Amino acid sequence: MRTSVALLSSLLILVLFEGVCSMKKGRKKTKNREKSKVHFSTEYDLVQDLLTNYDPIVRPRYNSSETVVVRIRFSLQQIYDLDEKRQILAISGWLTAEWLDEFLMWDPEEYGNISSLVLDPRHIWTPSLAIGNSADRMFQTYRHFWITVRSTGEARWQPGGTFAFTCALDMNYYPFDNQYCTMEVETWHYNSEKLQFNISKHEFGLETYLQHGEWEVYKTLVRYENVEYKYYQDEQFPEVFFSIFIRRKYTFYFMYILLPCIMLSFVLLMTFLLPADSGEKVNLGVSILVAFSVFLLIVAEKVPDTSDAVPIIAIYLMYFMAITALSVMASTIVLKLHFKGSEKKPPKWLQSFVFDCLAPLLCQKSHTHWHTKQQLRNSITMTFVSSPSENECKPMKEVCACSETESERGSADEKAKREKITQEWKKIAEVIDHLFFCTFLFLIILPLGGLVVFAHIFHTTESDIK
Ligand SMILES: *[C@@H]1O[C@H](CO)[C@@H](O)[C@H](O)[C@H]1NC(C)=O
Numbered sequence: 001m002r003t004s005v006a007l008l009s010s011l012l013i014l015v016l017f018e019g020v021c022s023m024k025k026g027r028k029k030t031k032n033r034e035k036s037k038v039h040f041s042t043e044y045d046l047v048q049d050l051l052t053n054y055d056p057i058v059r060p061r062y063n064s065s066e067t068v069v070v071r072i073r074f075s076l077q078q079i080y081d082l083d084e085k086r087q088i089l090a091i092s093g094w095l096t097a098e099w100l101d102e103f104l105m106w107d108p109e110e111y112g113n114i115s116s117l118v119l120d121p122r123h124i125w126t127p128s129l130a131i132g133n134s135a136d137r138m139f140q141t142y143r144h145f146w147i148t149v150r151s152t153g154e155a156r157w158q159p160g161g162t163f164a165f166t167c168a169l170d171m172n173y174y175p176f177d178n179q180y181c182t183m184e185v186e187t188w189h190y191n192s193e194k195l196q197f198n199i200s201k202h203e204f205g206l207e208t209y210l211q212h213g214e215w216e217v218y219k220t221l222v223r224y225e226n227v228e229y230k231y232y233q234d235e236q237f238p239e240v241f242f243s244i245f246i247r248r249k250y251t252f253y254f255m256y257i258l259l260p261c262i263m264l265s266f267v268l269l270m271t272f273l274l275p276a277d278s279g280e281k282v283n284l285g286v287s288i289l290v291a292f293s294v295f296l297l298i299v300a301e302k303v304p305d306t307s308d309a310v311p312i313i314a315i316y317l318m319y320f321m322a323i324t325a326l327s328v329m330a331s332t333i334v335l336k337l338h339f340k341g342s343e344k345k346p347p348k349w350l351q352s353f354v355f356d357c358l359a360p361l362l363c364q365k366s367h368t369h370w371h372t373k374q375q376l377r378n379s380i381t382m383t384f385v386s387s388p389s390e391n392e393c394k395p396m397k398e399v400c401a402c403s404e405t406e407s408e409r410g411s412a413d414e415k416a417k418r419e420k421i422t423q424e425w426k427k428i429a430e431v432i433d434h435l436f437f438c439t440f441l442f443l444i445i446l447p448l449g450g451l452v453v454f455a456h457i458f459h460t461t462e463s464d465i466k
């Protein structure tokens with residue numbers, strides 16, 4: 001019994017063992033079959049033949065003293081963003097780099113007429129491009145962008161994406177500004193003995209360029225230079241400078257900031273047309289002052305926080321704010337004159353200055369006439385009062401009544417005189433109000449015209465020069 005059990009168990013173990021072995025073998029067999037399937041592809045053979053013993057670190061030249069020439073180009077797709085505060089321009093597009101790889105040449109007839117291959121940049125040599133003034137990572141591996149290689153050894157690589165780089169902005173003429181920014185493409189590792197760039201075109205490729213709402217590209221420039229740095233005096237480093245010249249489309253700023261300001265400044269003029277009795281003269285001026293400060297806040301948000309440059313629009317708003325403040329003061333002076341009352345007569349010099357100089361100058365004939373009439377009436381009454389025959393020429397009807405009303409008449413005269421003085425002050429206030437109106441009209445129109453002329457000249461000359 002025991003022996004039979006032992007026999008059976010050993011048999012079982014044997015069967016199991018065999019089963020496992022055959023399973024393993026089966027797997028091996030299928031693996032082999034897959035591998036042999038791949039072997040049929042000539043492309044596989046070609047890649048194997050090219051990349052065995054290929055070291056991606058070695059420059060692709062048989063003669064090591066030769067330089068590798070990389071032809072480079074940039075195709076602009078869109079201006080992504082210009083951050084005025086941080087002074088960063090982000091553009092999207094792609095670089096095209098082409099070079100000759102002497103180790104990747106083959107005879108197409110030997111490999112089933114395959115004339116080109118696509119290879120992973122991790123496996124072959126690349127010029128390791130870097131953005132020298134990048135605002136993001138300087139080095140991007142770009143390993144998702146594969147490389148097309150022809151049988152003649154020509155390799156083409158087109159890494160793309162968003163390129164953000166620093167750019168010194170000149171905000172003096174904001175929002176009528178033109179900016180120019182330069183992207184520095186270089187290879188961080190090679191000097192000009194080992195690698196050189198060649199630019200095929202002296203401008204960007206703009207075939208797929210998409211218009212931007214705020215910026216208009218009016219010029220592009222590509223420049224190649226072997227740059228020498230102070231700290232490595234015997235070496236030169238190849239760099240390509242991609243410069244982009246952009247002009248701000250200022251319609252937005254004109255519509256939403258300048259136009260409201262101009263309108264407000266004309267409303268400001270109305271403070272001088274408002275009658276002083278309405279009591280709203282100063283209120284209106286102060287409201288406009290507040291509105292201007294709100295606009296100034298909006299502009300300040302857009303402009304970089306620097307004191308190097310004060311943008312023209314901020315100066316413009318400041319100017320208008322100053323004018324508004326002045327106009328509030330002027331209105332207060334006018335109100336003061338208007339409500340001067342009858343206590344004091346206006347001084348002679350003020351009268352003659354206002355009625356004889358200002359009123360004719362400002363074409364306020366009515367005021368001059370009023371004044372001369374008043375003067376005439378004054379002299380008449382004076383002569384009337386002073387003439388001794390006055391009482392005599394009065395009819396002799398009621399002498400007692402006459403004497404009775406003497407005091408009444410005196411107070412009436414007094415009243416009339418006071419009324420006249422008040423009236424005179426009011427007239428003076430009116431004339432001065434008018435003077436302020438004209439002055440401020442001039443002050444508002446002057447920079448307006450200047451701005452229009454400036455915007456026109458600046459834009460035309462800029463585009464003509466460059
Ligand atoms: C390698 O290139 C250099 C310069 O192009 C040349 O002077 C030199 O003769 C070349 N060497 C060989 C072995 O071809």
Ligand SMILES: *[C@@H]1O[C@H](CO)[C@@H](O)[C@H](O)[C@H]1NC(C)=O
Nearest residue numbers: 042108109110111112113114
């Ligand atoms: C390759 O092209 C040549 C000429 O075009 C032709 O004669 C040859 O048959 C082609 N070979 C293959 C494998 O297709």
Ligand SMILES: *[C@@H]1O[C@H](CO)[C@@H](O)[C@H](O)[C@H]1NC(C)=O
Nearest residue numbers: 069070071196197198199200
């Ligand atoms: C640069 O490329 C142009 C045209 O592709 C070619 O004529 C020129 O010789 C190249 N320059 C260098 C230094 O390789």
